[in-house]
Amino acid sequence: MTEGRLGMVVCPMLEDEAIYNLKNDHEDKRIYLVKGAYNTTIIPKLKQHNVPYTMIDEHTVLNGDYDHDGYTVIIWTMFMGLHEDIDMLRMEVMNQIVKIHSAVDTILLYYGRCGRGLDTICDWAYEMVPTPVCIFRNKDGTICDDCICIPVGGTERYLKLLRKYPGRFYFTPAMASNFEGFLMSMELFNGLDVKNDDIMKIILDLAGYTTVMRVQTGNGDQEHFDENIKRFTDKYNLECTRLEDGxxxxxxxxxxxxxxxxxxxxWLNEGKKERVIPNAE
Structure with a gap:
């Protein structure tokens, strides 16, 4: 039986995976969601998937003034707009780790490389904080590339997908429910006002984007998945196709x-800080 305090630092593009993990982990646990400005999309998804949680303010968490016996999960959601600048993203994730490391026993970053911005984050954390810090990795131990790489099973499968279906937007339920944030995360649109429809249509046309590929993960906001995609395709005059099962x-x-x-x-039982190496089998 697991004991300890797991801190989840969650990018909105991977909050569906965080909810999936909590829903499918049948161990007894307490789940706390830290109050903040970036919980807009995660709260209705937690409710939709019947994942019980308690709202808690950050001051209470950092002071340890809550019931944290047994197994406890504490969720911090981050600002999607950090992806506009990889240096800012790296700095904010570092700041988050420094701020929360003494309040938890291990930190799991729901992030990939994100334009190489987080390539060395775990090496830095190993030297700078006593708490183990993990990030999403492929089965071979390399860091996952981005938020599409993860739901399709890793970098190798992602590259196969890109070769088979190039020049498409790949929309998971998380991206469909936050497509403006998703666009802000793309290097193509750095510095642009993604809410300016005329500019966005011009850029999409010049870049050759004509199609959205619907990627059904089974997670996230299933109730509004197709509706959210239609809002996006209607807004930018795009077509929609469905990625086949498998x-x-x-x-x-x-x-x-x-x-x-x-x-x-x-870490708690043996004092070994190194991450457990993923089992590739």
């Missing part, structure tokens, strides 16, 4: 969550 998988969500829990257990 591509989307929760393998990496399972792998990384399980390894974060194992890392935490080993």
């Amino acid at each position: 591509w989307a998988t929760n393998d990496l969500a399972d792998l990384n969550y399980d390894n974060a829990k194992s890392t935490m257990t080993r």
